[in-house]
Amino acid sequence: MSAGAGPFRFSTHGAGKLGRRVADWTDGMGLDYRGLLRRYLRSAESILDVGCGTGAGLARLPNLGRIAGVDTFLPYLRGLDKSKYRHALRTVATHLPFRDRSFDAVAAISVLEHLSKEDGYRLVGELERVAQRIVVILTPNGFVPQRMRDGNPTQIHLSGWNPAELRALGYRVHGTGGLRGIRGEGGVPRLRPASTWNAIARASQLLVQRIPLLANEVFCVKTIVPPGATGHSTAELTP
Structure with missing residues (x-):
């Protein structure tokens, strides 16, 4: 599902020197969602990418373990990078055809908002259920409207989720994507010039990571402790 608007990615096009300096600073600190993915998935030997779309969420990250992708939209699966994705399966996300604890890590990048x-x-x-060690979820902070894209009706947004709801499910929540309200549908800045607001969004990353309620998106992490086990898995790395 993430092949539509997908997770918000900062652009430096037309940003000028200040924008590029801000971009270099935030990238170096790993404050965007890709930095968080690297932090939490780098030790996973096998990863399931649920609602993988065309692989925009994980495929560009280096040195990840074996990745399997599932999605409902066949054209997205056909476009997956086969050098990154060992397996691709068409299925619905709410009924995953895998045994319990099948993957070290399970990721749902820009998927939750597409469901009721x-x-x-x-x-x-x-x-x-299918994660052995860790689950990561990226979703907008609150409801953000999105219409059908790519001829795919599942790209429509049907729900919004806030940090409190996800914490109640046992997730650690990071804010990402800059300050909430700067961007509208498709991640496009609401105000002009876009380059200025891109720089402001980037510069606010450190703030929103610590105060997710202010963030454009929330990145959520949960360590899975199998039944009968005690303590915490080593999959959740220390930030």
């Missing part, structure tokens, strides 16, 4: 609230809770349960 009821199906969203089902999805979270499925992510946790």
Whole structure:
């Protein structure tokens, strides 16, 4: 599902020297969602990318373990980078055809918002069922409208999720994507010039990571402790 608007990615096009300096600073600190993905997934030997789309969420990250992708939209699966994705399967996210604890890590990047609230809770349960060590979720902070894209009706946004709801499910929540409200549908800045607001969004990364309620998106992490086990898995790395 992430092949539409997908997770917000900062652009430095037309940003000028200040914008590029801000970009270099935030990239170096790993404050965007890709930095968080690297932090939490780098020790995983096998990863399931749920709602993988064309692989925009994980495929560009180096040195990840074996990745399998699932999505409902066949054209996206056909476009996956086969050198990154060992397996690709067409299926619905709320009924994953895998055994319990099948993957070290399970990721749902820009997927939760495409489901109704009821199906969203089902999805979270499925992510946790098939994960052996860790689950990561990226979703907008609150409801952000999105229409159909790429001829794919599942790209429509049906729900919004806030940090409190995700913490109640046992997730550690980071803010990402800059300050909430700067961007509208498709991640496009609401005000002009866009380059200035891109720089402001980037510069606010450190703030929103610590105060997710202010963020454009929330990056959520949960360590899975199998039944009968005690303590925490080593999959959740120390930030």
